[in-house]
Amino acid sequence: MKIKELEIPAIVHKLQTLSERMKEHSTKLPHVKSDLSKFLSGYNGEKSLEFHLTFLQEDLYHILHDVRLYDGERFFQIDVLVISPFFAVIAEVKNLSGHITFDGKFNQLIQSKNGQERAFPDPLLQVQRQITQFRAWLKKSSLPQVPLHGIIVMSNPYSVLTSSEYEADNLIVKPPSLVSSIDTIKKQYDQPFITQKELKKLTKQILIKHEPDQSPILDRYGLERTDIISGVFCPECNSFPMKRVYKYWTCPKCSCRSTSAHLSALKDYYLLFGKTITSKQLREFLMIDSYQLATRLLQSTPHLTKSGHYKSTIYTISEQINL
Ligand SMILES: [Zn+2]
Structure with a gap:
């Protein structure tokens, strides 16, 4: 069995x-x-x-x-x-x-x-x-x-x-x-x-x-956050970074448009940096400037739980994001 x-x-x-x-x-x-x-x-x-x-x-x-x-x-x-x-x-x-x-x-x-x-x-x-x-x-x-x-x-x-x-x-x-x-x-x-x-x-x-090994992957290789490429990758041609234009992520190379390409970037974030993310970290990683857009993306994304208030708000990414 x-x-x-x-x-x-x-x-x-x-x-x-x-x-x-x-x-x-x-x-x-x-x-x-x-x-x-x-x-x-x-x-x-x-x-x-x-x-x-x-x-x-x-x-x-x-x-x-x-x-x-x-x-x-x-x-x-x-x-x-x-x-x-x-x-x-x-x-x-x-x-x-x-x-x-x-x-x-x-x-x-x-x-x-x-x-x-x-x-x-x-x-x-x-x-x-x-x-x-x-x-x-x-x-x-x-x-x-x-x-x-x-x-x-x-x-x-x-x-x-x-x-x-x-x-x-x-x-x-x-x-x-x-x-x-x-x-x-x-x-x-x-x-x-x-x-x-x-x-x-x-x-x-x-x-x-049973305890799965959850040691941070960057530590294993002595890497820093700055060693990692930020940005949303194009789901069609894998170019980066996609630009947020109106309601869409738009690929600068193949012009493909997506409303959900940031989910895959968020999954990458989870695997590389761990399960918590702030609005600032999200903006840096997705390469967007707008605080409002970051909030909207964080609040509309499944598998995120919000805790704290105002500037100390933290979102916890559930491991379901990896499924
Ligand atoms: Zn593309």
Whole structure:
């Protein structure tokens, strides 16, 4: 039973917006673009698992995607968590292409692709750390313990896998074998450790305690507001800034007119700067001079809540704007 659906992670939305609104000459743009493709690839890897997970016995397993919990000292993120009354599996998903070697001697994963080699941290160490942290979280939350198992899923169907002095070969799977690996683990257990009721309570607690990473994206790259391009983008040709002429946003390049192009800019604002905005900040970002127009736009926009009075009025943007 799917308890927590796989969604496009917030960081992907933020990085997409950031890469579109960073000034062309920024030296940090390549870094942002490379991170964006890394996070997108991770998401696509997990997406490719979804179909295979539907073959798990519906009433026995609870499936949760992208869980982020706090163990009392630090946050930890689990790609896929499969829990039953008998045991739980923490799956670490890697979507790497090319020839992949698991090197047990130096605890690294080596990707050979297009004549180049690149090293990554050993996913076994990652999954072992997640097991330790999840166990600590269960204890801290006074929840019943179930045996925990780690699996490394290499989601790229075209990657070629080999290993060298690697003790955990049996924990590495490709998506089509994930379900049979979980079935094999199941054979170790005759008796459940928790009841169905306790399982429901456990997954409910995970959903309650799940905390998405909301750290400001600009801080991640040491960027300032001045590094970001202001203005309303044309929905037709992506030129900016559109000019407000009478009741319309008008594109200086293709002459397209829109009454709602500022909504997309406001969504960008939300992703880049956070959920609160003042009239002054709106005017600066949409590049308009009129205080009255700013007020009218703020008051007519859905997903905004007003608080405060006069000069201290602040509008809070709801996350619904991102849907
Ligand atoms: Zn245009």
